[in-house]
Amino acid sequence: MYSKIISSEFNIPLKQVTNTLLLFDEGSTIPFISRYRKEMTGGLDEVIIGDIKNRYQQLQDINSRRETILTTIEKLGELTDELREKIENSWDANELEDLYLPYKPKRKTRAVVAREKGLEPLAEIIFKQDNKQLEDIVFPYLNDEVPDIDTALQGARDIIAEWISEDLKARNVIRQLFEHDAVISSRVVKSKEAEAIKYLDYFEYNEPLRKCRSHRLLAIRRGEKEGFLKVSIAPDNEIALQRLIPLFVKGRNSLSDEVKYALEDSYKRLLAPSIENEVAAASRTIAEMEAIKVFATNLRQLLLAPPLGQKRVMAIDPGFRTGCKVVCLDAQGQLLHNETIYPHPPQKDLKQAVRKIETLVEAYKTEVIAIGNGTASRETEAFIRKIHFKQNIQVFVVSEDGASVYSASKTAREEFPDFDVTVRGAVSIGRRLMDPLAELVKIDPKSIGVGQY
Structure with missing residues (x-):
């Protein structure tokens, strides 16, 4: 299972990958495999073997997470055959988490509070966007906890906002937008300008995330960690909303307007922050890997520099x-x-x-x-x-x-x-x-x- 995925991703013959994974399972180290088991690996060098090991560990972690997700959803009685198939066929960590998101135990969110007030059926009616009068559909849901129409509509919008933020297609659309068009921005914390002087280049900085070199990204994140910089990653809000609206807004009536309000709230409050955290973590990992490669290359050159020899x-x-x-x-x-x-x-x-x-x-x-x-x-x-x-x-x-x-x-x-x-x-x-x-x-x-x- 793992061998086929790695073989395809790395464009390495299946037998070489399979043998390498068998050696790892036996407890062999990278130096041992690259030096003494060339006949089994087909002469793979230590760099490729290291990459195979890292990907092997990632896939094992994904598989372990998959089992946890399946067990959790099954205990909830929500595991359909279709959902099981999607989860079992996914080898993408983000996709797995997206599939699990609607079933993930939730804290006391605004949507949870609205459900407790019995407003989920109202949200479902609004989300269908039939040509109905708002007052007519809201009136049956008014009670001591929901005293007026505005309270009822706000609760319904909160539920719809959560649905949108958990929608697989919406998350993929926004994820792709972040990956291709997001800009990383940093601003100095005003009260710490003097202390933050070593991060002067990033006091008011903007750059497309895709073009941000690893050393700059790590410097920005270091400044953020030290409390000197405020950092954000985001695409253009209007473009993001224009990508989402066709997915959820079906008409031009008062119910569609409520869905649009919920969508705008969902993007700003739930969807964008979630994807931003995901993209920030992924970009940092890539930058750190690049930094490690630079470090390893430079260290290797330094250690293997020709010696002067025996001179006084x-x-x-x-x-x-x-x-x-x-x-x-x-x-x-x-x-x-x-x-x-x-x-x-x-x-x-x-x-x-x-x-x-x-x-x-x-x-x-x-x-x-x-x-x-x-x-x-x-x-x-x-x-x-x-x-x-x-x-x-x-x-x-x-x-x-x-x-x-x-x-x-x-x-x-x-x-x-x-x-x-x-x-x-x-x-x-x-x-x-x-x-x-x-x-x-x-x-x-x-x-x-x-x-x-």
């Missing part, structure tokens, strides 16, 4: 006020010496700094200098390049993302128990030039700075 390295963690921490490493990356120089303001002891660098290069036979790319990096690189060494010294600027995280880690403390975090950070900068993979595996990937920001 001087590594510098640059800074202004606190100075530049300098460490000297042997060809195996072992720490030989550490020093602090102050070539920049406020101290700006250039002569002393030059003298120390020249002495250390000579003493430890330095072949390469690695400079961290953080604060004062450009100034430090310019300072180093102005020094006339006796031999040719290569100078590299090295990413120091994650170096501070490593320097405060348990691993760094165990490796350098007698040195502070500044020394450990400088050592990390030097070692990641010598052998990026060996050094970067010590750092949590999320701290390496290879994502979309």
Whole structure:
């Protein structure tokens, strides 16, 4: 069952998919399958195998949800053969939820209150839109709880609004409109403008959702989560209503007018917010998957960067006020010496700094200098390049993302128990030039700075 769906969606031969799923059921991991079971998978690589696993899990979750929905509706005595067939044949999570929506236990909604007042038969009469006088059809429903015509009509409209919001065709029409034409908008929370300055680009922002790049969408959602932005996703209201009216408004009489009022209320109060939440969640998932792919690609490139090899390295963690921490490493990356120089303001002891660098290069036979790319990096690189060494010294600027995280880690403390975090950070900068993979595996990937920001 799952194999046929995945085979069709991924355009992969059925046998390869079936064998891959069997391996997953046996508890095999993606690395194991991609490396040691090529003969069973037909040589599928680890990326495709990972995609198959993710889709397999999604389909299993949908099937589990389907069983819950069927059991719930059956207990209510509402499970017809037609409804069962629709539910059993659906592999779309949204469609399943749409089919379940009319039977889902409801809180005390306006429609529920109206039903409790006995107004559902009135709603049914109005919804048929026969050419009848409103007063004539409403009068039988007036009582102590429904004292006047306006109260009765409002209750009937509330029920009709709920019917429209649960209608499968209406939901699909609005879902497609959101997916193709919705605009994502963000506005700054006025009372938090000063605090929200990092989200300045999104203080008054509008963009078609389909064109919103993943990094922008995630930034907007992050600003919303932090309480700085108000975010909405919506198509043009008039277009949405024009798509819905032909589905429900059948004539031009007073009853049709009531249905139209109910439809407008349904879209604004029930249908649009429901589909907006659904589309927002889906778009965020897509953006997060895109961000993960970017992160994985960048991380892979960084980890597989060619190593400098066994050369004696001087590594510098640059800074202004606190100075530049300098460490000297042997060809195996072992720490030989550490020093602090102050070539920049406020101290700006250039002569002393030059003298120390020249002495250390000579003493430890330095072949390469690695400079961290953080604060004062450009100034430090310019300072180093102005020094006339006796031999040719290569100078590299090295990413120091994650170096501070490593320097405060348990691993760094165990490796350098007698040195502070500044020394450990400088050592990390030097070692990641010598052998990026060996050094970067010590750092949590999320701290390496290879994502979309």
